[in-house]
Amino acid sequence: MTLNGDLQRLIDTECAKANTHNVILRIESGNGQVRFKGSAGAAGPEAPFAIASISKMFTATLILQLADEGLIDLNQTVQSLLSTVDLSALHVVKGVDYGPSLSVRQLIHQTSGLADYYASNLSADLKQNIDRSFDLHDVLQMTRALPPQAAPDSGRSYYSDTNYQLLGAVIEAVTSQTFDQALQSRICEPLGLRETAVLNDDAGLPIYYKSQSLNVPRTLASMGPDGGILSTMDDLLTFLRAFIQGQLFNPENAAQIRQWNRLFFPFQYGYGVMRIKLPRWMTLFRATPELIGHSGASGSFAFHAPGPDIYLIGTFNQTDAPQRPISFMLKALRIIERHGISKH
Known part of the structure; x- marks a missing residue:
């Protein structure tokens, strides 16, 4: 099967799990060798969604x-x-x-x-x-x-x-x-982000708590700077690239942004950005990629894996499993690795 076929199968498998109503995923490598955009369930890959704490x-x-x-x-x-x-x-x-x-x-x-x-x-x-x-x-x-x-x-x-x-x-x-x-x-x-703004009456893709659809646009809009922005995967990819590459602020800030503090397992925190690096004892002593970006309580995620230079963006729109994207992203990166995609 092709790389994109395997990634789509990953999404389909995740969406078939209990209390999962939609999954969307966007992956792109820094060199453009990997380009994937897919969805499963009641969602299309272009749909705007509440990005929560991203x-x-x-x-x-x-x-x-x-x-x-x-x-x-x-x-x-x-x-x-x-x-x-x-x-x-x-x-x-x-x-x-x-x-x-x-x-x-x-x-x-x-x-x-x-x-x-x-x-x-x-x-x-x-x-x-x-x-x-x-x-x-x-x-x-x-x-x-x-x-x-x-x-x-x-x-x-x-x-x-x-x-x-x-x-x-x-x-x-x-x-x-x-x-x-x-x-x-x-x-x-x-x-040039045309689909990104603070939430108003449109909350984008429905967010769920287990099997219940949540209709809380006023709450989400009030979260504003801590979790109330609506965006799309394409817009988030553009923003994440610019953030990681230091295009939006003085590049000298990059070092202090990455002053990692212990947060709660498995996260570390810098200046508005998270770092995930699982210890080897959790992965049968197999090294896992470092991930830098942010996730949200709705199962949203926007991360860069600097090792393979891969960007991963998407959401589960599910509030009862906010750490679910971690294993999902690592599965996607392993699929890419199995297909022999290199950074250069």
């Missing part, structure tokens, strides 16, 4: 652009940039109020230790199809009601969507644009 890569890019232009300093406190927002009592650890002193760098690197507002009843409500809009005030209120994860700079990253909601507010304050306007003018228009 949105954080776009938000991080905007922050790095503002830093490049001298409009912000990554070590600057968020409070100094958000003069109309009170961050006091947002992040109290052992009696110390860290809220007003949190820096932009701590937010983008997920080292603030802030509670994750999504871990409030919002997550449970979403799975029960309860749709509601919320803004930054609501996000801070939800965050204050949760216990902090850690004090800032505690030696690792602690995943928190609150960090990226605050970064979205910074972008709006500094640019005097809405987050979507900044996204369009600074990323989408320069790259």
Whole structure:
């Protein structure tokens, strides 16, 4: 069977599993030798979909652009940039109020230790199809009601969507644009991304929790900078290439973007980007490719495997198995390897 035939069979096999309603996959190698776009189930490969936390890569890019232009300093406190927002009592650890002193760098690197507002009843409500809009005030209120994860700079990253909601507010304050306007003018228009925007009434492909279709467009749109962008596989491929190749910000930023911190297994975290490298004991002592990019709670993924120089993008649109793309991407890379496709 051809490479594309084997990749399509992989998608079909995944889509036949329980609680799987659609799968889409886009793969391309840096040298163009591999080009695949496929789908299975109730989805076409051109369909727009909610990219969930892949949105954080776009938000991080905007922050790095503002830093490049001298409009912000990554070590600057968020409070100094958000003069109309009170961050006091947002992040109290052992009696110390860290809220007003949190820096932009701590937010983008997920080292603030802030509670994750999504871990409030919002997550449970979403799975029960309860749709509601919320803004930054609501996000801070939800965050204050949760216990902090850690004090800032505690030696690792602690995943928190609150960090990226605050970064979205910074972008709006500094640019005097809405987050979507900044996204369009600074990323989408320069790259020619015509199908990428903050969600509105159109949530793209249906997202499921097990067998239940979730109709929560207001919730998804409110996630904005932390998880509320709609895009397509083609647009994401263009963006991911530009991000990995340092086309959207000063190439000198590439090194600090890849300051990997331990997150939660098997992920490490940089500046708005994840790294996956499975230990050999998990793979019968067979080396697995390094993956750099981001995934989302809906089973969305956009990663680059630098070893073979392969880009992998797609989604399961399924919220009950967010780590499922990891094994799926590794299976796809093994198929490509078996077909003898080389980097050069």
